Every structure is written in C-alpha cells, then in structure tokens.
Amino acid sequence: MAGETFQSGMTGNENKPPRVVIVGAGFGGLATAGALGNSAIDVTVIDRRNHNLFQPLLYQVATAALSPADISEPIRRTLGRFQNINVMLAEVTGVDAAARTVMLDNGTSVPYDRLVIATGSDYNYFGHEDWRAWAPGLKTIHEARLIRQRLLLAFEKAELSHDPEEKKALLTSVIIGGGPTGVEMAGAIAELGHFMIARDFRKLEPDHMRVILIEAGPKILAAFPDNLTRYAMKALENAGVEVMTNLAVQSVTKDEVVAGSQRFRTGCVIWGAGVKAAPSARWLGIEGKAGGRIPVEPDLSITGFPDIFAIGDTALGLGEDGKPLPALAQVAKQQGQYLGKALREKLLDGRPAEPFRFHNRGNTAVIGRNAAIFDFGKWTLKGRLAWFLWALVHVYLLVNFEKRLLVSVQWIWRYLTQQRGARLIDENAASSVPSSTQRTET
Numbered sequence: 001m002a003g004e005t006f007q008s009g010m011t012g013n014e015n016k017p018p019r020v021v022i023v024g025a026g027f028g029g030l031a032t033a034g035a036l037g038n039s040a041i042d043v044t045v046i047d048r049r050n051h052n053l054f055q056p057l058l059y060q061v062a063t064a065a066l067s068p069a070d071i072s073e074p075i076r077r078t079l080g081r082f083q084n085i086n087v088m089l090a091e092v093t094g095v096d097a098a099a100r101t102v103m104l105d106n107g108t109s110v111p112y113d114r115l116v117i118a119t120g121s122d123y124n125y126f127g128h129e130d131w132r133a134w135a136p137g138l139k140t141i142h143e144a145r146l147i148r149q150r151l152l153l154a155f156e157k158a159e160l161s162h163d164p165e166e167k168k169a170l171l172t173s174v175i176i177g178g179g180p181t182g183v184e185m186a187g188a189i190a191e192l193g194h195f196m197i198a199r200d201f202r203k204l205e206p207d208h209m210r211v212i213l214i215e216a217g218p219k220i221l222a223a224f225p226d227n228l229t230r231y232a233m234k235a236l237e238n239a240g241v242e243v244m245t246n247l248a249v250q251s252v253t254k255d256e257v258v259a260g261s262q263r264f265r266t267g268c269v270i271w272g273a274g275v276k277a278a279p280s281a282r283w284l285g286i287e288g289k290a291g292g293r294i295p296v297e298p299d300l301s302i303t304g305f306p307d308i309f310a311i312g313d314t315a316l317g318l319g320e321d322g323k324p325l326p327a328l329a330q331v332a333k334q335q336g337q338y339l340g341k342a343l344r345e346k347l348l349d350g351r352p353a354e355p356f357r358f359h360n361r362g363n364t365a366v367i368g369r370n371a372a373i374f375d376f377g378k379w380t381l382k383g384r385l386a387w388f389l390w391a392l393v394h395v396y397l398l399v400n401f402e403k404r405l406l407v408s409v410q411w412i413w414r415y416l417t418q419q420r421g422a423r424l425i426d427e428n429a430a431s432s433v434p435s436s437t438q439r440t441e442t
Helices: 027-036 055-062 075-079 129-133 141-160 164-170 180-199 226-238 280-284 329-349 384-397 401-417
Strands: 019-023 042-047 051-053 072-074 085-089 092-096 101-104 109-111 114-117 121-123 172-176 210-214 241-244 249-252 256-259 262-265 268-271 275-277 305-310 363-368 371-375 380-382
Touching (some): 019 027, 042 075, 092 280, 141 180, 141 268, 180 210, 180 241, 180 268, 226 371
Parallel strands (some): 019 114, 172 210, 172 268
Antiparallel strands (some): 051 072, 101 109, 363 371, 371 380
C-alpha cells in the first residue's frame, strides 16, 4: 500500500465512503472488521455461514463437553454494534480484480475499493476425498455434531451387542493425524469413554474400549520441542491411548481403517492429518503455494494485487526468520487487527502502513484433564499449570463475556463432577460430510 492514495482506489464518486469487503468471518475477518468498526468506511462482511465459530474448542463439542452455542455466535450479533458494517449471508464464487467486484452464488456482485480474503482452511485428504465421508475433520459445527453422533451411537450399539468382538470394534476410535487436533481428540475421547463406561453403561467394560492415534511422521506434535512431545506421549498412554507413529493410512471405509499392514475395525474415525488453504487463489487466477496458501507482501497485500489482501490460513506470510507463519488463530487475529488499523489509516488519512510483524504468544495443546503443554519459544510449560493456563487463554479468546462466563461455569462444574452435559444424539445428523470451498480460520 505504500505510496498509494485513496483516490486511486475510488470508483469515480469521491463523495462515497471507501468500501472494504471482507470475505470470511473467522478470527482474521472479524478482527479486521472490528478494527474498521464505527469509522467512515463502508464495510461488508460476507460469509456462507451466519455464525462465527471458535474452532479451537470444537473438539469439545465433538466429545460432548460443550454444546455448539457455547462456542459460536451469529455474525450479525458480533458486529451489530458497528453502524458502518453490513453482513451478507452468501458464498463467493469469484473476484473480478479489474472491475473491483466480488461475485456471489446468487448471481449478484459486490463492489469494493479494498478486498480482504480471510477464507481460512480445510482439511487435506491428500487426494482421497472419498475418505471425508467416513473420517470427518473438525472445521464446522456439522462435523463436530456428526462425530459426536457416531461416538455416542457406537456406545449405544455396543451396549446392545452380545458379541465381545463387535463391542470392541464399535468402541474402537481411530484418530488420524498427530497434531494438536488429533492429540486433543484422542485424549478427550478416552476421557469420555472411561466416564461413560464407569457411570452409564452396565454391559460394557473398560477393556472393550480402544483409542488409536495414528501419525505418519516419526512423532506426534512435530511443531513442539521434544521434551513436550515426550510428555504428551506419556500422558496419552496413561489415558489409555495407543499412539502409532511412522504409520501411513492406506484406506478408510465406513467401519475399517487400514494403515501399514494393520487393519482396525472401528466405530468412529476422525481426520486431523493436515490442512490446506481454501481455494481462494483460483478466484484471482493464480496458483497457491505451500498448502494452497496465497503469497502476500509485508503489508499483507497479495503479490500482484495491491488492493486485495489475504490473511489467516489463506495467506502465506513470512515471519522475521523468513519462515512461513503457522496456520494458527493467533496469527489470523493479529493479522486482522493489523490490517484493519492499516486500512483505516490509509483510506482515511493517507498514512502508509508499516510491515506486519507477528508476535508469538506461544503454542499450546491439551492432552486431557490436568495435562497440557505450552511452548513459548525460549521456555516451555507442561502439566496442571499448563492446563490451567490453556483454559484461561481459551476462555479469554472467546467472542464475548457471555460465552466466557458460560464456558467457565461448565468447565468448573465438569472439573468438579466429571459430568458431560451435551451427550445428545442428533438422530437427523447427515451420514456424510459435504465438501467445502470456504472455511473460516483455525
């Protein structure tokens, strides 16, 4: 944006306020909109869902610890306090960079002076999209409810079965991918299963249940230091999770996973083996780089498109060390806050933006009750203290005070009683997960 004036971005009527269109209402999109709120800029936020979603806690919806409403909120409510922001429920199908318009699925278009693409990411099935139906990931409420349905139904079916081998197959959960999502899901499923067998199911035994975490690489939580990885491995094993590394998945079907030379009959499969950027690059006729992410300049504008910006999981931005920034919520949120402020100053005051700099607040993963890890770069933290810090950080990051209070009360109650309050089976949940072209950030 350096050296560019607002007038160069006008569409011919200088009496109209500058128009900023934001595609995607995840961490990055909402942070950008919030920084532009109540300004003399006409802001339009477009998302194909009517709600924002706190994805880091979506695994707790999948394992019946929280309900969807605890971690999501209508976008209109989140942004309703800003008079200059309009919200559109629509799906973007393309961008005409020359005409500065965004095309929608209903055949209409939205003009812009500046465009922000914050469409996030989707799970990468590495050429096996047919696996998605049997191994949903954790990007949407629908997927979380589907996983919860399969988990809880497996216990109900196992309770009715008179065949010990069928019981074991139904109560075998396979999690594919040893990153934070996979580790958190494995620990949560083990905790849920042991609680339900001990409290609610009379015909099931602990040795009927099996939780398997499969990782193709040499270790789980590859982005964390070795001492934290070793701690996580030990904590998972203590919880009854079988961790299998250096094992590549070859096939996934409705009730079986084949990995290496092993076959696992299973009642529930969860995918967490990698992500790729939403295919927004094709809107601009360009090729995404690593994981489909769009290369951006230091001011987060897309290379070759100075009026279009990409943030969050969609963008391939570089840190001060020259390495790609990770696909984390804190990156998206910081980029959104920076970009909103930069656009506000540039469009209204003509001030050029300083380059974006990411400030690492630490990377974290939770393994289970009283067990979590934190990597702050120069120092690390693990165990109960890390678990409490993880809880505090995630409560703080929730969208508003109401959500923070609701989740805090439920967590305290669950910690004291070990009860799970959202163990409801949705009998109308779909049997498969449709593919997605637009996601919000992780």
